[in-house]
Amino acid sequence: xxxxxQSGAVVEKPGESLRISCKASGYSFTTxxxxxxxxxxxxxxxxxxxxxxxDSDTRYSPSFQGQVTISADKSISTAYLQWSGLKASDTxxxxxxxxxxxxxxxxxxxxxxxxxVSS
Amino acid sequence: QTVVTQEPSFSVSPGGTVxxxxxxxxxxxxxxxxxxxxxxxxxxxxxxxxxRANIRSSGVPDRFSGSILRNKAALTITGAQADDESxxxxxxxxxxxxxxxxxGTRVTVL
Numbered sequence: 306x307x308x309x310x311q312s313g314a315v316v317e318k319p320g321e322s323l324r325i326s327c328k329a330s331g332y333s334f335t336t337x338x339x340x341x342x343x344x345x346x347x348x349x350x351x352x353x354x355x356x357x358x359x360d361s362d363t364r365y366s367p368s369f370q371g372q373v374t375i376s377a378d379k380s381i382s383t384a385y386l387q388w389s390g391l392k393a394s395d396t397x398x399x400x401x402x403x404x405x406x407x408x409x410x411x412x413x414x415x416x417x418x419x420x421x422v423s424s
Numbered sequence: 425q426t427v428v429t430q431e432p433s434f435s436v437s438p439g440g441t442v443x444x445x446x447x448x449x450x451x452x453x454x455x456x457x458x459x460x461x462x463x464x465x466x467x468x469x470x471x472x473x474x475x476r477a478n479i480r481s482s483g484v485p486d487r488f489s490g491s492i493l494r495n496k497a498a499l500t501i502t503g504a505q506a507d508d509e510s511x512x513x514x515x516x517x518x519x520x521x522x523x524x525x526x527x528g529t530r531v532t533v534l
Contacts, residue, residue, distance in 0.1 A: 340523065342470075349528040350462075350470065350513050355521055364521035367425070400469055409517040410460035410475035417469055 307331040309339075309401050309415035316421045317391050324387035325418045327401030334382040335359035338404035340411060341375060341386045345397045355404065356384060391422045426450060428516055428526040435532045436504045444529045445496040446514030452495035458517040459497035461490060465510045473512075474499060501531070509533045 312326045327339065340355040354365040358377040365375070377384045384401055399418050402411035427449040436442040446459060453459060459477045462470040472481040474490035477497060487503045497514055514526040 338521070342525070349511075350464070350525045352515070352523045352525050355523070362521075366522065366524075402470075405475065408476045408479070409458035409523075410472060410515065411462070411470075412472055412475075412481070414469040414471075 307403065307413045309403060309413055311399075311401060311415040311418045314419040314421070316423065318424055319391055319393055319422055321391050321422075322387070322389050323391055323420065324385050325399060325420065327384045327386075327415050329382045329384070329403065332403070334377075335379050337406055339377070339384045340402045340404060341373075341384075342400040342402060343369075343397045344400070344417075345394075350400075353386070353399075358382075358384065391420075393422050395420060396422045426518060426524050428514065428524050430512075430514060430526040430529045432527070433530045433532065435534060436501065436508075438504060438506060438533055440504050441500065441502045442504060442531060443493070444499045444501075444512055444514075444531070445493065446498070446516070446526045447496040448516065453492065453497045453516065454495075455492060457497070459490070459492075460515045461488075461497075461499045462513045462515065463508075463510045464513065470513065504531075504533050506533050 310328045338355045341353040343351045353369040354375045356363045356375045358379045374387045401415040403413040405412040429447045461474040464470045478490040491498045512529045
């Protein structure tokens, strides 16, 4: 059974660094892209970027390029989303999602990680 | 900048039919954009409904169907039920590993 299990909710202060995780199981982690999606409170879904864990090839939405870093550790089948200086505007729910491959859709989703940035 | 536009909201009666659309500011949507559709209820992760424009994901009821309609991707709910009341998002593949979500449509069943 394919599962994406995300790390738990966090509360951080502005300016802090943060890394959240998405642990995959039930499929070959290195052969499917994994994406990150943001949902700000009361707003829609936004595609942030995607990584191919096999070679760490990473692509970013222009809106998120330089704002976050996506990485993966294939030894533990885990993808990461990190910030080096959080802002209040980073407060959101973040989802990871597995890409299907040739049909280019997201077939499995993590449960989401709520990130709250507040002083 | 790429903008993918959906209707903000629709209301449909139980048993009724509603068609949501997904348009692209730079031109027509075709199957080469691999349109996909997702349903999200409050507090839940998105659920995949349709991919490659018209293929239903496993377990999705056949009252949900996808198509390309007048240069837009479309999601039709035929025989709407109360638990179809959700937010619906389309996603387009823009090439080079990049994707864009649509603005989302809130469907109310009443």
